[in-house]
Amino acid sequence: MNSILQLLTDNLDIIYLLVFTVFLGFEIISSIPTVLHTPLMSGSNAISGVVLIGAILLIRQTDPADYLTLSLAFLGIILGTINLVGGFAVTHRMLEMFNKKKK
Amino acid sequence: MNSILQLLTDNLDIIYLLVFTVFLGFEIISSIPTVLHTPLMSGSNAISGVVLIGAILLIRQTDPADYLTLSLAFLGIILGTINLVGGFAVTHRMLEMFNKKKK
Amino acid sequence: MEQILDLLLFCASILLIIGLRKLSNPASASKGNLIAAVALGLGVLVSILYPVVTDDNNYLIIVIGISIGAIIGIISSHRVQMTKMPEMVSLLNGFGGLAAALVSLVWLINNDFSGETGQLVIVLLNLFLGFVAFLGSLIAYGKLSGKIQDKHLRISFSTLINITLLVVAISAMIFFSISGNLSITHLCVFIALSLLYGFIFVAPIGGADMPVVISLLNSLTGITAAISGIMTDNKLMLLGGVLVGSSGIILTLLMCKAMNRSLLSVIFGNFSSSKGGESSVDGDVKEINPSDLAIQLAYSSRVCIIPGYGMAVAQAQKTIKDLESVLESNDVEFKYAIHPVAGRMPGHMNVLLAEADISYDKLLDLEEANDYLASTDVAIVVGANDVVNPSALEDPTSKIYGMPILELSKTKSVVVLKRSMKPGYAGIQNPLFFKDNTKMLFGDAKESIELILRELKDL
């Protein structure tokens, strides 16, 4: 029990930040119009491509001779990039129709 | 210049938190209806009575013989409490009319 | 112990955010207020219990101070009239500002008027903002309550003085901080500067814009609270202050937007004069904005429309029907008082209201209407004029003296929708517009009602 308490207070700063971020996420989304549901889903899906950074950070620490790990991380980078780039591009296309309004 | 950079990175966690809080504040308020302008102003005014905590924390560290400081802090506590308690009470009264809706 | 208190403080922050969120929605605002209060209560409790370096504590003084403050706060907030709320808020805000300034002072005394540059900058900034908020709020209070009139405080070159003073104050702040040690004189000079700036900041702004100013000062107080939080290393104060500071600024901007002005023009515009142009020519009429009218309508039991020729010109009948539907779904009783000569031909109103499919049962003729209007909460005069002109009853010299009219003297609240102060068919001024219970909503009747409808949907 005590150690959990310790863990919590030790990381209180980051917990504050996390919780605030959660609130921020709620807050930002909670008033969006129905028409944006799909583009927003697509946009936030693109953001989750941020996991690419994890793959990059890890591959940089990987032994260049460890082919298994390298290829796994390589795959991770490819997939992450597809998610990120493809996600933003798809979202962009979806959102274009909002700008297509005549005049 | 470098020291400022140092200051910033040293306190990066708290800066994250501050900036996120600012965003949160913006976000929460930005979609409120006009009818709530006044109650909200009053409510957030009450929250700013939180400065009372500062007065308490300082008075606890004050030498009991230092009458000047004590009385200044005492005044601070009184004023802060008035702001806090009065603010919430006033807001409450204003908001009651929203509940008074028949049936 | 300390860990638990830290966690409690964390919970208080979360509660505070939740409270503020709920405050921003009419349906949950009241609950939000309570939650925020609980959050701060928790914060105060923690601040009392939190282990500090010294243990002088002075608990008795704290308890006494809180008790006195709480009693004053509760009693005064219950005494104040609903219509005097804005004054009350500005007074409270002034107290908060002064409290923040006092915290800085105490900090300075406790630290022998010296500290690191960074610390001193922060403390002095707090002092400055606290005093500005304090005096500014007091002046705003004075203006709102009518104790101070705009004309008492005409200042020439106010914008110039404002900016100069601000520069001086900031320079002083930096200068004093770098020196690392403050003399009492320096402090006094700085306090004087702060107060002076507070005065110069608020004094030239017109009474009509006080709500915006109060919101801005409120945001300042929030920032002082946040700085106090840094000074005393308390997260709740820091976060609460920042929340109030940021939300206060947004609120200020929103209020400006609702008034169709920019914040800069409020602060520097000196616009007590630009305001109230056309209407004030004909005496003092009170205007109402669609949003306030909407809330008034939503929370009343009986509403009566008084249509006139202006409704016909604006072709507002269908929009009125929409208003009827919305309000009836809110359990508001909704009727129409038809004056026999309203419009420009016999039955003019009847034709138009029938076109909008308004039920015959809802139409009251003169006699029925005058009974009904005596117990009506809000009467909306839609482009009618002569037919509600009380001179017909009160002023024997009037051209229309003796004509039966729709009597609005007993109606709780009257709102007149028209485009200007121009007279109607009979060509005579209408004293109704200047009565205590009358407010004007200028603009095309149809557009005005559409605005009201939009606001009603926000409720």
Add this chain to the structure above:
Amino acid sequence: MEQILDLLLFCASILLIIGLRKLSNPASASKGNLIAAVALGLGVLVSILYPVVTDDNNYLIIVIGISIGAIIGIISSHRVQMTKMPEMVSLLNGFGGLAAALVSLVWLINNDFSGETGQLVIVLLNLFLGFVAFLGSLIAYGKLSGKIQDKHLRISFSTLINITLLVVAISAMIFFSISGNLSITHLCVFIALSLLYGFIFVAPIGGADMPVVISLLNSLTGITAAISGIMTDNKLMLLGGVLVGSSGIILTLLMCKAMNRSLLSVIFGNFSSSKGGESSVDGDVKEINPSDLAIQLAYSSRVCIIPGYGMAVAQAQKTIKDLESVLESNDVEFKYAIHPVAGRMPGHMNVLLAEADISYDKLLDLEEANDYLASTDVAIVVGANDVVNPSALEDPTSKIYGMPILELSKTKSVVVLKRSMKPGYAGIQNPLFFKDNTKMLFGDAKESIELILRELKDL
């Protein structure tokens, strides 16, 4: 250097939030998307430059990987049809999930499959969620694209299995973590468990609910990104992931609300059966929701209303007039196609539309209408049925064969507003409802149009 990179990362976080904010408003969404993309680009750059303990770096592989991914991403996103977007999103999400799982795997390998309990819990959780998101998204993709039919995947006791599996997976996670060291076997078992759960989670959910599921899985991927952020101590990943996770959950709830369902009933409801009851009896009609219709209307150039007896029953004429006003203010051309026998008496539609003050110029008779409808973007059939029944042209055995009708075959998109699949006066089924370019909006016509109006005001 490190400091600057840290600050850059901070800026990226702020940009990300700003981007997400802008994304949630139609007017700025496109810009928001760009800003978010820039933010993540910045993040990737920082992650490449950031000093790490070892300096193997493997930059070449990184660059190659990113290039391949970017090319695939860009090309496929440009190739995909607008109507296939949801499939695309679910596929992308699956990739993201797999990437997160791979990150975990790599981490495990780099750390020799061992670590502190806390670390291991986190890594395994990431692995689990990543694989669930991966397989779940793939199944969702299959269902959406029609490659997998609901009936292929009927699973009995799915709720029970779902919960059991979840409990097993969590137990395994804790058990393996406490042991401090993972064997390859353990790992394989755990991965299998994760995939199995992913399958069981999504498979029983009906195809119609896939959008909600994708949003939920998207939220999961966000959480994996956040966990990866913790694993690699990167704030941008952490915050971005948390943002996606929390906003994804809210979005999921909002989508459920828009469909008038609860999230639980989506996940456990197995409601592929409860859904589409009445309508599916008569074959496969496609429904449209008011919000999608609203956006379609707002962005079209020509809209044509086809009123029928149902408009009269619903007394929707005035609401239609409101729709006309709103759309015309959006520069949409708006007409009415009046079939000579629409309604129940000659001129029925004329009387009602005149009552709503709809200009005579906007009414097209049969011939004019059939010309017009060929170049119309959206035709809204408001409670008409027989008068748009293509059997009159196509089916010589039909009771109404030979009757001239309003022809909608060339109209880009047709939306039919009625309450059910019941036939009209002639008592015969209407093949129009099953055509490719036809969508149904069930419900009282007046209420449906009111919903559309509300959505239009949100745009």
Add this chain to the structure above:
Amino acid sequence: MIIGVFKEHFDKKVGLVPIVIKKLNKKGYSVIVESTAGRKSFIANADFEAAGAKICTRENIFKNADIVISYTPLKDDEIRFLKKGCIYISHFKSYVYKEVAKKLQAQGVWAFSLDMIPRSSIAQSMDVLSSMSSIAGYKAVLRAADLLPRYLQMMITSAGSIKPAKVFVIGAGVAGLQAIATAKRLGAIVEAVDTRLETEDEVKSLGGKFLKVDGAKQATDQGYGAMQSQEFIAKQRALMFEAISNSDIVICAATVRGTKAPVIVTREMVETMRRGSVIIDLASDAGGNCELTEDNKTVIHNYVHIVGDANLSDAAVIDASTLFANNVYNYLNYISNDDLKIRTDLTEDEIFTSSCISTPK
């Protein structure tokens, strides 16, 4: 194919109008019109000629025309002038056609009665009853409003408030519905009754109030009102007694195909009505829905006007002629093949069989 249009003797309408004649010419028909046939429809001989028709005498038509058109049937003694095998299109009232049919049969002509077309969606463009009833319902309210010594709408004026008039419509068929719509427009309070259940929605869809009487027999398959039981009629009468005595205007439009119209407004009811009230009986040619109705007459009973006019469509004769001509045109199109001959594949066709009352052997 020559189409001949007779001058009407008992009606103001005319069988074809210039606009339709042009369309017929295009199809390959030629049209001859009896001189001054259009006068009462405000169409001059010159107008017909401008549209491509020839003006001629009545005999000429009998001699040359392959198709003859006359809104009201020819006098019995003229039937013998019809060319053998010619097509004769008219508007035989459904309850008298049987005798005429025999004579036509004997003469060996095709005869079609456009008022006997079934009430199906597809037949509506040829349905003369629909066109005429609609006009009649509209004009009934205008006639009544003109006769009523009051405003129909509500008025709040400085010389006193005027209550809206009450209009009661009996029978919500095509005529009844049009009457409801027109009375509503003029600002009256409108109530209606009918025996068919679905009319409740139809009445409401025009803003009228529906008075419900339970236990009505439903309409026949063809959509015409069914004859009701005595008991039902009694019940209805009780409910309506009140409605009628409170009404300023009563529009009677309840008919049952092929039989006498139901009597709904009795003498006592009329006598309880306010002085100055108006009853328009559109069923007068079938005996009327009001006991006191006399066909083609306006009776004043106890200061109440009772207008018996089943032919009110004549009051909008320009539109009535045009609509009738269009109905004829659509009908001709329907029954003819490209050679303008009668199609032979229609023996099972409902429209054809129910409207054809005589075929040459």
Add this chain to the structure above:
Amino acid sequence: MIIGVFKEHFDKKVGLVPIVIKKLNKKGYSVIVESTAGRKSFIANADFEAAGAKICTRENIFKNADIVISYTPLKDDEIRFLKKGCIYISHFKSYVYKEVAKKLQAQGVWAFSLDMIPRSSIAQSMDVLSSMSSIAGYKAVLRAADLLPRYLQMMITSAGSIKPAKVFVIGAGVAGLQAIATAKRLGAIVEAVDTRLETEDEVKSLGGKFLKVDGAKQATDQGYGAMQSQEFIAKQRALMFEAISNSDIVICAATVRGTKAPVIVTREMVETMRRGSVIIDLASDAGGNCELTEDNKTVIHNYVHIVGDANLSDAAVIDASTLFANNVYNYLNYISNDDLKIRTDLTEDEIFTSSCISTPK
């Protein structure tokens, strides 16, 4: 005070109605009514008696009444029967009153003409012209719609589409505005002209279209239309030629107080109108706005009906009598003090002076 109500000889209205008689009784008046005075207004002797009035002969009224009421003025040879000093309230047409006034003066009676009340807000409750014009405008459209051999509304039917009728209203005074409103209700396309500028807004406020002719002289202070220059009338005519020949119905309601009505619709215009069109001339008693108008007659020129009826208010006689009676009541209230005697402080009062055409010396 005894009020006597005569039976009218040239009008269907009656001076007082039961409801108003009750109000008068409460004020302290007693009312006597000539036998059968109400018949044409659908009021029986018994109805008057039930309201507290006495039925009596004409002579009786002359002998006993202190106030006599008659919508149309008495015949000249009856004036001598009036009691000296009695009050005589009627509706003398403004352009003929001068001769009568002399005789009344000679007889030594008070005489008030309720049609000469100024058009101010306060006077409206006594303003008979307002009440009657309003009815006339309303009935004018109904009469026209009944006469017009067409639908007024647009109709898209399976037997052809019908265009909405065009109604053209000349003079947007009270009658004209009511006509616009009524025609709009019936679904017609309505255009109107007037010389007064402010009527543009008024016409639009009822959904009509205003045809603008520049250079009109404005109305007199009292709100009555002013006589226009020849040049203006020519300009107007040119613009209106087109409008009128395209119209199905023309409602003439332009009058100028005290002079002949302006002639606006010329013979040529009428001759360009479609056959079957209808003109209703409400200004017929002042010569009419149409060249071909004959007062109290319906002329058919070139298949166009021209109805000259300045007294169309009689077509809604029940409401017309009620409104007139209320006007009388309001007027009596205005000019009398609590003793029911004529107030002496009114010598400067605009309403009193402009309506009083004879005072006893």
